[in-house]
Amino acid sequence: MATLGELERAIMDLLWRDDVSLSAYDLQEALADRKLAPTTILTVLSRLEAKGFVIRDRRSRPHLYAAAATREDHMAELMHEVLGGASDRVAVLERFVGQVSRDEAETLRRLLGS
Amino acid sequence: MILTAAALGVLAVLLAWPVPVLLARARWTRRSPGTALILWQAVALAGGLAMIGSLLVFGLAPYGDDLVSAFLAVDDRSGEPWHWIALAAAGLLGAHLLLNLLATVIRAEHQRRRHAHLVTLLSEPLGANARIIDSPTPIAYCLPGPLSSVTVFSAGLVALLDERELRAVIEHEKAHVVQRHDVVLIAFRAWFAALPWFPIAYRAQREVGLLVEMLADDRARRVVEDAELARAIEAVGSGADAAASVWAEPGTPDTLNARVARLALAPLSVAREALIVGSAAALIGVPTALLLAPAALALFS
Numbered sequence: 001m002a003t004l005g006e007l008e009r010a011i012m013d014l015l016w017r018d019d020v021s022l023s024a025y026d027l028q029e030a031l032a033d034r035k036l037a038p039t040t041i042l043t044v045l046s047r048l049e050a051k052g053f054v055i056r057d058r059r060s061r062p063h064l065y066a067a068a069a070t071r072e073d074h075m076a077e078l079m080h081e082v083l084g085g086a087s088d089r090v091a092v093l094e095r096f097v098g099q100v101s102r103d104e105a106e107t108l109r110r111l112l113g114s
Numbered sequence: 115m116i117l118t119a120a121a122l123g124v125l126a127v128l129l130a131w132p133v134p135v136l137l138a139r140a141r142w143t144r145r146s147p148g149t150a151l152i153l154w155q156a157v158a159l160a161g162g163l164a165m166i167g168s169l170l171v172f173g174l175a176p177y178g179d180d181l182v183s184a185f186l187a188v189d190d191r192s193g194e195p196w197h198w199i200a201l202a203a204a205g206l207l208g209a210h211l212l213l214n215l216l217a218t219v220i221r222a223e224h225q226r227r228r229h230a231h232l233v234t235l236l237s238e239p240l241g242a243n244a245r246i247i248d249s250p251t252p253i254a255y256c257l258p259g260p261l262s263s264v265t266v267f268s269a270g271l272v273a274l275l276d277e278r279e280l281r282a283v284i285e286h287e288k289a290h291v292v293q294r295h296d297v298v299l300i301a302f303r304a305w306f307a308a309l310p311w312f313p314i315a316y317r318a319q320r321e322v323g324l325l326v327e328m329l330a331d332d333r334a335r336r337v338v339e340d341a342e343l344a345r346a347i348e349a350v351g352s353g354a355d356a357a358a359s360v361w362a363e364p365g366t367p368d369t370l371n372a373r374v375a376r377l378a379l380a381p382l383s384v385a386r387e388a389l390i391v392g393s394a395a396a397l398i399g400v401p402t403a404l405l406l407a408p409a410a411l412a413l414f415s
Contacts, residue, residue: 005231005234005235006234006239008234008235009234009235009236012235051231053235071236074232074235074236075236075247075249077232078229078232078233078236078247079249079251079253081229081232082253082255083251083253107272107277107280108240108241108244108246108267108272108280109240109241111277111280111281111284112240112241112242112243112244112265112284
C-alpha cells in the first residue's frame with residue numbers, strides 16, 4: 001500500500017520525466033495500475049502546489065500541472081542543506097548517475113536489517 | 115544571602131568562560147566522548163542555575179535568610195531598587211531561556227519536516243527506516259524525527275564503500291538515532307542561541323557536535339576494525355556527515371582528522387570515567403545546594 005509520500009514522488013517523477021504540463025486526468029491514466037480516485041490525485045497535487053513543488057495553470061480547462069523546478073534543482077537544494085555551506089563540493093547541476101546496482105542495494109538492505 | 119548570591123555569581127562566570135575553554139581544549143574528552151558530553155551538559159545546566167540563582171538570591175536578600183522564607187516575606191515596602199531589578203532580571207532570563215528553547219525546537223522541527231519531504235520526493239525507500247537518494251556525492255546522515263528517524267544514504271556512498279565500511283557507517287548513524295543525539299544537540303544550540311554574550315558559544319557548539327560524532331564512531335567500532343572505520347569516515351567526509359541535529363556543520367578536514375586520529379587513543383579507565391561523571395553530578399549539586407540548603411536547614415531546625 002503506497003503511502004502519501006510515495007504517491008507524491010510518483011507524481012513528481014512523471015512531471016519531471018518529460019518536463020511537461022499534465023492534467024489530473026493524464027496523471028490518473030499514467031498511474032492507472034494504482035486505481036486512484038481523481039480526488040486523491042487532486043489532493044496530492046494541491047499539497048505539492050502548497051509546498052511549492054508544482055505550479056498549476058488555471059487558465060486551461062482542465063487545469064494543467066507542471067513541476068516548479070527540475071529534479072536537479074531540488075537535488076542541489078537537498079545537497080546544500082545537507083552539506084551546509086560547502087556547496088563547492090557539490091556540482092550544482094550534477095548528472096543523474098543511475099540506479100544503485102541490485103547487488104549493492106541488497107547488501108545495504110541486509111546490513112540495515114542486522 | 116548576599117554571600118550566597120556572590121558565590122553563585124562567581125560560579126556562573128566560571129562556568130560561562132574559563133571552564134568551557136578548558137573543557138574544549140582538554141584531550142581526555144577524545145578518549146571518552148560520552149562522559150565528556152555528560153560533563154558539558156552539567157556545565158551548561160549548572161551555569162544556568164547559577165546565573166538565575168544568583169540574581170534570584172540577590173533579589174530576595176532583603177527579605178530573609180533563606181530562599182523560601184525570603185520569598186514568603188516579600189513585600190513592597192522594604193528593599194532597594196537593585197533587588198527588584200535583580201528579581202526582574204532573574205524572571206526575564208528564565209523566560210528568555212525557555213522561550214528560546216521553544217523557538218529553537220519549533221524552528222528545527224520546521225526545517226526537518228521540510229527536508230524530510232524533500233528526501234521523500236528524491237529518494238527510494240530502503241528497509242524500514244532508511245532511504246537512498248540517487249546522487250553520486252557520497253553522503254550518509256541521520257534525519258531525526260520526534261517519533262521515528264530516517265537514515266539517508268546516497269548511491270555514490272554505496273558505490274564507494276565496501277561492505278565492512280558500509281557496516282561502520284550504518285552503525286554510526288544508528289548511534290545517532292538510538293542515543294537521540296538530536297535532543298542533546300538541539301538543547302545546546304538553544305542554550306548558545308539564547309546567550310549571545312557567551313564568550314565561546316560557537317567553539318563550544320562545534321566541540322559538542324564533534325563529541326557526538328565521536329560517540330557515534332565508538333558504536334561503529336564495536337562491529338568493524340578501526341582501520342575500516344577510518345576509511346569510512348574519510349569517504350563519507352568527502353561528501354558530508356551531517357550529524358543528528360539539523361544540519362550541524364559538515365565534516366571539515368579538521369574534524370575528520372580529529373575523528374580519525376583519536377581512534378589511536380586508549381580509552382579512559384572506568385575509574386576516571388566514574389570520577390568525571392561524579393564531578394558532573396557535583397557540579398550540578400553545588401548551585402542546587404547553595405540555593406536550597408539554607409531553606410532546608412531552616413525547615414529542620
